[in-house]
Amino acid sequence: MTVESGYADFFGPQVPRTGDEGQTPTFALASAAYRDNEADEILKANSEWHKSAVSKPRLKLFRPNLGEAYSRAIIDRMLGSGRAPLIQSFGAQPQVVVEHSLAAHRIRRERDNWLSAIMVLCGVLFLPGLLVWLLVFQIRTTMAKRDDKRAGALATALLVAVGGLAVLFLIRMPFDGFWGWYARASIVAPVLGWFWAKRICERTARDLRERWDSLLSGGSVGAKVPEAVPSSPGETAAEQLRQSLARLSAEQQSNSVFYAGPKGILGMGTRWGSWQLAEELVPADPDREINPFRSWDVIKSIHDRLRMLERGPLHTGGFTKPSVRHWIVSPIGENAGGVSRPEGADVEAYQIKSHAIQEICNKQQFGAGDRHYLGVQWTLWDGQLVITMLITVTVLHETLRIEVTGHALGPVHSLFTSKPAAKEKEVQKSVRFWETRKVKLPLVDSDEVVRLAARAPLTWYPPLLYWLGGKLSLPEPFGLRHAWADKPWRHRFMADDALRAATPVLRAVHSAAIKVLGRTGWTRRSSGPGRRP
Template structure:
């Protein structure tokens, strides 16, 4: 991190690293902060279970584009004071996405500062003319938004007619003296301001598009957020921002997750498969009782065995090193709008302490309360695929049950991986009217300059801007990764990876559990037979909606 004048020049990642560390979905999501598409485009990326919304603007001139709406929504939701808990973004780095949202917001804020100065000098001082021009563009925007093909021609005709009327007004001014010259200035000054604003908007648009393209191309695009690093003890805003980013990173490492019925475990994806081994605990020696043991003893052995999954008898690649963790799963409603993380003396920095995990594993196996799961997780395809296998062990009366479930979270929606395209349209040729030709359009057109200039002074008070132009509402409970995840089953190799992981995990779990049972004097004949049956059946594993019960 380079420091200049007491500020951090760059805050966050500068050079994308390689490997399956989630860079691809992280930068894909971060690129949304720099985009200039219509805000409604993000609705196409909504999954079956998670829906976002874009409120309809009261005045079309004040509507946000995708990058403005996304960056503002992400900053408010993930860094806002008193924010609700977030869902972990497995396979991504949410802090990086937030940093890029801050950087994009900072770039636009600098542009809006300049546009606000233009609005004051060329607009507010000549308010009557400004209001007339804004009214014309508002009507033009409303007309152009209709589905009728003639609407675009009508909108252009309106603007040309207004221009001709302005010229006539300048030549045949009905006033004399000071008011005559002021009236002329009211017509001309907003037009001069438009040319000035256009240069400002084009420079910023090129910068944003370069960052958008750079993130998706793997370039060294850093998130420039100097306001996130305090340069003196008195900078409370910078210190609060730094603490918010640190809190975001800590919550990302939480070992508490939420089960939302058919939606599966939020952040891990839906449950696509379930395999259960349940047999009676019978002493191997009829003359001796079973040695007392608990669920935690079985889970601990399974944990040690799963950590060895990357090792095999042949040197043929195989599994990369998995992440093996103990999870505490809290049930919530399918349509729950928020979650509440565990609190109390057993929780520290969003982490449930080991002794509390062990107690839940041994005691909370029936009735209300959280449940314990042991998870083995792979982040593959550079973060585009997250495979999670969860194991839970329960003992009710004389029956021990070992359940293995599969969860898969697919790649981010293709909307986020699309690179910026040149703005162009097809028009008919003047002579050969039955043929068309492609015409390049300006990066920032007339309507866009007016929209940005009109919004600029109001960006200092977001609530009013939201009320006038609308805003993006993120799906709740919100997590960056699962909100816009696509299904992995449409990608042949991703589907193969998810299905192939189930068999070796199931066999490793059963092998470790049966070993513990033997050591404690349990007759494992039925467990072994049942395990062999499951081992054969799982070889034909197929994804299904395991949480959607036909009842």
């Protein structure tokens, strides 16, 4: 028997799994739809292989925050008409994330409807005053974003100065009659609209933050998406949304994955360990008739043996119930911008049929084409760690070769697990100036109210809003979980779990292969133990 072991970089990969019950990654990814941080915060979660991007806004007044950009990007990418195929989000439930993105978008849409009405009543009807106030806030926002501390103070002074000029203009109006009163209303109406909009924005912000906190605290907050439930045959939009969600769930259960060169199997990452068993086949008894076998016979025996891993002779805990499944791996380029799912008579609802899997296992072992792997995987740490061992069997001439590779997917980036913090800042004490104290800030400040009110009318035409304020671009080929997975070996116990799973699997694979050889009348002639250089 030849056993070769090698270790490569232990990147944050991901493992195909069906029916897992880990909720932590799902709720962490869903919570991003309710957040009110700056959109650039998501760039902290970029990894070596998967990088999101936030386009630079042409006008900062129209820039989105993290929740707005994230939920819009998720909805467009995962439910858009004619969308490209997705990479499975193993260890998570992408439909739940999409539903929360829809729910967050619906809450913001209701807020924007009110803000749009306020903009019409208090802004568009008094357009000169609105444009002046928007110009002031745009200049103030641009100045406040500079690193120079004096710029922030100057921006605040600008707003105070303009307010003083507005009061003076009201008192000493240079016009009389209708235009005089219209000029006064143009100054006052946008300010009154701002106070009205502030109450609406604060109410929505509290709702969004409560949902954000509840998801990360294990609460029972659910995503309300009534627009996905058709109430009559004529509601085509609701029916299309329902079908898109059903398609998303079906694609999540697909048994085909993609190998992208150094990036490894997409959704699983690069492998951290590889073991190979190579046997020269010889008849056990030359005088006795032997039975031929194929790769599928060995795979079936390994499959049956792996299903018994949860059962052990000692009552000391051990393995949880594994998921054992057949996978078809398709090769794509390292820098491929997308993938294409298999199609044809051998595919049904994104699932490659059993007879096609068996044919690939037996015939496509050398040269071009897809390859077959048998995977055994566990979802641990409430879904934060997913471990897989992939097994492939080849029979070339008189050599039986079995390769086992280990993969591990770590937790989602800590950015997604951070709870909402109270908005506050440190200021110097008035008397003991060498000490500081924390001062609570309003949940929605004046700049945020203006930003939301200015964006509200444009939310009905997203392309213009994207052009003015920018948007979030997701990494391709896109999958929710692997795009923001962290490295599992940063957690000592997670790394230990991944390493400990290897030996029992290797022993089960070896004993199953020897059992097939003995049953068919073959034996092995080993070249001795060796190690991959």
